[in-house]
Amino acid sequence: MNILNNTEIKNKASLAQAELKNLKFPSKKEEDWKYTKISPLNPELYVQAEKHEVDQEIINRNKIEGLDSFKIVYIDGVFVPEFSNYPKDKFIVLPFSEALQNEFYTNVIEDKYGKLVPNEYFSVLNTANVKEGTFIYMPKNTVEERPVEILYINTEQNKKASQYLRNLFVVDDNSQILITTKIQTFSNLDFLTNLVTEVFVGKNSNFSLYKIQNDSYTTHLLDSTYIEQERDSQASIYTFSLGGKVTRNELIFDQRGENINSILKGISLIGEGQEVGNHTLVNHNQPNCESHELYRGIYAQNAHGIFNGKIKVDQIAQKTNAFQQNNNVLLSNKASIDTKPQLEIFADDVKCSHGCTVGQLDNDALFYMKQRGIHENEAKALLMFAFCADVMETVAIPQLKDIVNKIVAKKLHADIDFDF
Numbered sequence: 001m002n003i004l005n006n007t008e009i010k011n012k013a014s015l016a017q018a019e020l021k022n023l024k025f026p027s028k029k030e031e032d033w034k035y036t037k038i039s040p041l042n043p044e045l046y047v048q049a050e051k052h053e054v055d056q057e058i059i060n061r062n063k064i065e066g067l068d069s070f071k072i073v074y075i076d077g078v079f080v081p082e083f084s085n086y087p088k089d090k091f092i093v094l095p096f097s098e099a100l101q102n103e104f105y106t107n108v109i110e111d112k113y114g115k116l117v118p119n120e121y122f123s124v125l126n127t128a129n130v131k132e133g134t135f136i137y138m139p140k141n142t143v144e145e146r147p148v149e150i151l152y153i154n155t156e157q158n159k160k161a162s163q164y165l166r167n168l169f170v171v172d173d174n175s176q177i178l179i180t181t182k183i184q185t186f187s188n189l190d191f192l193t194n195l196v197t198e199v200f201v202g203k204n205s206n207f208s209l210y211k212i213q214n215d216s217y218t219t220h221l222l223d224s225t226y227i228e229q230e231r232d233s234q235a236s237i238y239t240f241s242l243g244g245k246v247t248r249n250e251l252i253f254d255q256r257g258e259n260i261n262s263i264l265k266g267i268s269l270i271g272e273g274q275e276v277g278n279h280t281l282v283n284h285n286q287p288n289c290e291s292h293e294l295y296r297g298i299y300a301q302n303a304h305g306i307f308n309g310k311i312k313v314d315q316i317a318q319k320t321n322a323f324q325q326n327n328n329v330l331l332s333n334k335a336s337i338d339t340k341p342q343l344e345i346f347a348d349d350v351k352c353s354h355g356c357t358v359g360q361l362d363n364d365a366l367f368y369m370k371q372r373g374i375h376e377n378e379a380k381a382l383l384m385f386a387f388c389a390d391v392m393e394t395v396a397i398p399q400l401k402d403i404v405n406k407i408v409a410k411k412l413h414a415d416i417d418f419d420f
Helices: 007-020 056-062 103-112 121-129 363-371 376-392 398-411
Strands: 070-075 092-095 133-138 148-154 161-171 176-185 191-201 206-213 219-229 234-241 246-255 261-270 275-284 290-299 304-313 321-330 336-345 351-359
Touching: 007 103, 007 121, 056 148, 070 092, 103 133, 103 161, 121 161, 121 191, 121 219, 133 176, 148 161, 148 191, 161 176, 161 206, 176 191, 176 219, 191 206, 191 234, 206 219, 206 246, 206 398, 219 234, 234 246, 234 275, 246 261, 261 275, 261 376, 261 398, 275 290, 290 304, 290 336, 290 376, 304 321, 304 351, 321 336, 321 376, 336 351, 363 376, 376 398
Parallel strands: 070 148, 133 161, 148 176, 161 191, 176 206, 191 219, 206 234, 219 246, 234 261, 246 275, 261 290, 275 304, 290 321, 304 336, 321 351
Antiparallel strands: 092 133
């Protein structure tokens, strides 16, 4: 079943197609796109990816090793049940096409789908073109300790190809879930992925999402996540941008009740010709809420980083506690970072701070370590591990810490095994 067979979703797709006629492809003249490499993101350069077959060994190679998780697997945007292992009783993890065969889930999807998506070119483009996605529904009073692992495999294509992916996560009151996502592309030609995720976090619930972005060098990724939180809830988004050619992350939190905590953390580690942009917005709409935002960037060769973070505090959002920090290390004179932390505050009884740093490795520390017999690559790696520790220490998945550990060591050409 194609999700466009559903009348409500089909109507939203038609409206999005009509709206695209009024929206222009972004330009560097726009402040939000000023520093982004836009031209490789033009959808007119790509065709829709075709479905190919893969074997179990490829799936095994790309899942998180040693993690006991539920798994849902897509090959070229098509759900593959034989590679997936997902619950259907305690809570629901299903592709839209299957969830829409149940009346209750259909009503939930129709009520929530597209509700958080802003009138922004690439998100509207996603709504207009998506054919499948992942629906996760946590009923009230449901706590699941076992993570859900979503894996997208894009196979070798004979043309430049694109993929439109969609997620809808609904976590009802007094519930808890942890999700990981990973996109892995095997095409030697340019590949464009446009992923939109909508998340609804109910009262007194806890939601965590870990994004692993370590795709091949010919890939371009637009990853947009929109989150709405109700009172007494906590939502955490961790973004590990470690690969790909051009990656742009959009992350928007809307706080819709009191005593909410929003956590945004990320690590970017890229090199030759790569670009990662993190664009975040936290809307503090109610009093007595918190947000904690910490992004660390490491840029080698002529890599380019972008950080554009905004915190908005409404006039009624008294007693807001908002923290935002972006720290960056340039490993080369050719590497660069454009960073712009922003505060927009209309309340007077708040505790808000923001800041950014851009620097190089501490040569004195490097000299000290080398004098004690530590090879330069290992010394650099140890300093970078320490630099990332504030982000990594709160990661709840040990196996994911191990993955990031090995990637950092490999990228820094270091023979070292270090635990965060």
